Amino acid sequence: MNVSFPVLMGVYMTSVVTLSCPSCLVTNRVARERLEAAPKCGRCGQALFQGLPMALDQAGFDRVLANTEIPLVVDFWAQWCGPCKMMAPVFERAAAELEPGCRLVKVDTEAAPALAQRYQIRSIPTLMLFSGGREIARQSGAMDFSTLIRWVRTHL
Template structure:
């Protein structure tokens, strides 16, 4: 019997149970029927940030960024490319620190862009500064056993 993983839908935010062996088969949400993986970073907001960080059984890679940040805008295409390379083993997400300052403060984000990797609701790694897609993928994978 395959281990079941909890995955939060990027569309309706429902928690789904998916057999680990079926992650690569483009699973769909049981509630809204949308794909659980889109090969694009998920834009997180305050109401859904904790749900995605805490309820996904796969690691969640978050790009803390702001619209006015030049390096953030430069890294955005690389981060989107990394999302297509990391899914479905990772949930890849972005959080606009300008729009959600309380979450950024709670996580002590002092410079942007900052990548933070969460597993089981806890931060397990952090890296500040813009990175290329291959470096993002290598960095994320290096922190998950």
């Protein structure tokens, strides 16, 4: 039997995506067609999509960025920032709307200053959209819900 390289036992290799568990950060492999079927983590058993943004420190961010094949929307924020506080419920609501098409992540720039420096965050909130581990879009300033959803979908 002659099997082409991208096919292994009838499953296309591109039909499986990797993503980090929001609870334990372990990397999971999930069939793309099962992303909307409430998949659970193979290690801790928690839902891989919880409809909430993941709050990450630098190590967690680096791990999730490297091990998540769906797009990431990252909110760089700080506790003292008024516009960040106003945007927090909007970002949370957006997570419920956009998952499992993408993963939403929050990074506190005060707790992870090296990340803020690496990505040259000059004002907050700053939203960045990553795909394939690379930045594909950036927007500074608070957004309302419909503007945020439109911004993400426009760039994907």
